[in-house]
Amino acid sequence: MSTTGSGSEGGGLADDRALLGRTSTAERVADILRTRIAEGFFPPGTRLSEDSIAGALGVSRNTLREAFRLLTHERLLVHELNRGVFVRVLAVEDVVDIYRTRRLVECAVVRGLGTPPFALDGLTRAVTGGERDAREGDWKGVSTANIHFHRELVALAGSARTDELMRGVLAELRLAFHVVDDPRALHEPYLVRNREILDALQAGERTKAERLLADYLDDSREQLVEVYARLVDAAPATEA
Template sequence: MAEQLTGLADDRALLGRTSTAERVSDILRGRIAEGFFPPGTRLSEDSIGGALGVSRNTLREAFRLLTHERLLVHELNRGVFVRVLTVEDVEDIYRTRRLVECAVVRGLGEPPYDLEALAAVVEESRKAAREGDWKGVGTANIHFHRELVALAGSARTDELMRSVFAELRLAFHVVDDPRRLHEPYLARNRQILQALQAGDRTEAEKLLATYLDDSLERVVDVYRRRVGEGEALL
């Protein structure tokens, strides 16, 4: 055991740095997911490091973590940027969503389900719509699906989808008419909620699968009209 512990004392400093870097990456991931940093935004080490009060090395480690999650990209001699998605990226995001979200609904146990958080998000989205805040509706829509995944009670699934939903926000940024994209899903989210409240997992999964297919078609259509199939949005 003594041999196994040799050198660990020298690594103690890494614990604090890694922990801080992970916390910084959590903050930045949340900001990306909430739409504060649109695709193509250059992230300034000086500005962000100063705002968060962290060292350059810690911030660079956080950037590395988010690059691994495909949220950021490092461009040689230019810096770190919020990633710009391609059509193929969007299709893969929705493929993952369909696999995971539908499986969560299908795998729910016997009703009743704890739907308080899901219902609160539905009301949040309706309030944002009444105020004409369509960016807020988009954010609430992502929250709806995050809470839907949380019904699985799986920390691993939540962690997996955390980055997927942050990437989804990047996809939403290319939409030039957010109301046209998000408004139809206000009613559809409510229908999924009502199916779950009635204990009908089969109907909820059916509604969800159709929802995701239609949403994919809408977002991909925007990408193809603006930049052409397979090309990055610049």
Template sequence: MAELTGLADDRALLGRTSTAERVADILRSRIAEGYFPPGTRLSEDSIGGALGVSRNTLREAFRLLTHERLLVHELNRGVFVRVLTVEDVEDIYRTRRLVECAVVHGLGRPPYAVDALAAAVAEGRAAASRRDWKGVSTANIHFHRELVALAGSARTDELMRSVFAELRLAFHVVDDPRRLHEPYLVRNQEILDALQSGLGPKAERLLGIYLDDSLQGLVDTYARRVAAGGAGAG
């Protein structure tokens, strides 16, 4: 058992790594919810004190989220929530198209397990009825997350979790969330209807158009913010 001797020295790392990952989960959720908007400087003292974690643990969590492109470290200034550029948004949608359309293309023969998709559509409609456009945005993300989950691939789910979290950074600079998100309630329903009818190719075609239009809407939003001199549209 000599090969196991060195592992004893690593036992302490298990708890620290686990804690850092839990802290990263908390911060990721807060960033997604807009609690820390793009451009916000994250204070080690304030956040570490609020969560009751050590500076080293917090720095490890920051490192994890920097790797996910949610945070950026600026020399001699600190850690900030990332501000996306138009090029970032275009790359996010390039990834979405590659993954989401491939998932639908590879579904195989119907019927498809779309209960979670239907729940996300209902969630979006309920949020819209309350005029909760942030909730509509969240429901849209849930719809696409569940669409990806149809692949049954934990690795793909993990990849897209980071992509969708990064996408939320773009949504936070939108000045009219209703205008951006409301039209996709109907389009989510159209994709769901196609899948419920076993029409995979139609769903894939609708999804491709959906993503192209969604990208254009975000790019237009960024262009308006540049023209107005707003932050977050580098």
């Protein structure tokens, strides 16, 4: 599956040029593209135009290629010989593996929490933000708030390495989310479950929180795999 664009991605990226500052580096370009991929600006299967993106950001093609290399290493992009660089389309097996990793890491973080009270401000903001977005019918916002919830949950471990690991895992997960055609059905049931996990942690009930989280991840995996497999199999080929 690929998506073909007319170069419109360049116009949107021009707004991000200021983020590069005076010294345009591959890491900064990669940060911008990673964010745009996570937001769905470049959907899975999109071919990324070197000319359009380099021109929009005002960087050299060598710098852009290095950014592409970094994001390929993160499994967000894929280089196809004689065709170019594309936003990766996950296989169903990738989605299953992502959830396997999430269960191992997230449940271990909750299990290893120290003595209450825990610093739960970030989790609380993510939960209330998701609930607010749901009331406003902003299901893309709900998806983002849900990702923030799980990033904040992992951040409770106080480990920069674990944070980095989960940043990549959750960025990959959003590639699957962007294929789903009914984000409300995908994300709405988990608003209440996020709140339940937060309540359990606020009460210092780590065992309960871990059980709720494990059930949550198992149910989410089963739901997403079922929907994703159907949509990917039915998707026509495209290019951007």
